[in-house]
Amino acid sequence: MEPEILELESFLPYRLYRLADTVSREFSRIYKERHGLTRPEWRTLSGLGQRGTMTATALGEQSAMHKTKVSRAVAELERRRWLTRTPDENDRRVEHLTLTKTGVAAYREMVPLAKAFERELLARLSEAERAAIVRGVAALEKALEEKT
Amino acid sequence: MEPEILELESFLPYRLYRLADTVSREFSRIYKERHGLTRPEWRTLSGLGQRGTMTATALGEQSAMHKTKVSRAVAELERRRWLTRTPDENDRRVEHLTLTKTGVAAYREMVPLAKAFERELLARLSEAERAAIVRGVAALEKALEEKT
DNA sequence: TTTTGATGGTTACAAATGAAACCAGTTTGG
């Protein structure tokens, strides 16, 4: 019997990673060129735009970022005056983060671009393929959550 | 009408990235703990194990790595004496890379672990879900290739 | 030829990242 070989091109972890990397890299062009944002900064903007006000910890949970990434992204957005920090009344360790007018404006500008990007990506698939990717991703997400 | 909001948790680029990141991180434990390899090093090992002999450029293409990553991974595997370089006869810029006995041994040891990882991941999905993820990923890959 | 432009691969430098130490404040148990 022949020695075992792994075909990298068919190996799911590799394919997933490459796919995500390609998509993410292409999408990042939008917020990079437009506003010079990094991915953690974009996610922070996006999280706050979506939810209004959040703490750093909540941001990290929502957007799957390590707390150091959050900390740095928040610091940068604060430097740009895209967000402000408000100390929590009860717990002085906590800060509530909110977008400023400028931050909201940037968010509002980004949303349609993000949606268009996703739409155009999915438009290249058939209806059945779109259903497949959505279903498959959801299933894997669920499988990974449960694993712990 | 309400201002447009983007739900990050449903945004495909984000979901893909997070999924790939989680899977890849979990899988990386295997080659990291086992041999202290980085991802580029693992991919290099995997590429050479699969194909026998390759040039650095070919490796980069097969495994979607930037040439600096390849260069560094190759240097490290060479340092460990897991691979050797053979200059090309006709083109002296080119080097052909081949795993040594030690390299092959490490590869042979990794393959079943990699396959088991993939199998166990997919085992948590139903048959239909497995088909969906495979089909969806393939469709997106194709869509992205064509885009250029 | 000689020049010009690609190509395989490495290196240098700056930016992004992760792990762990850290600080301040808060909770818990004795």
Added chain:
DNA sequence: CCAAACTGGTTTCATTTGTAACCATCAAAA
């Protein structure tokens, strides 16, 4: 009440990464 353990968040340091410049060689064109 106080020490120990924990939590939100920041900083430090080492490692990884990407970009661009670079060296050597090769191919094409003048």
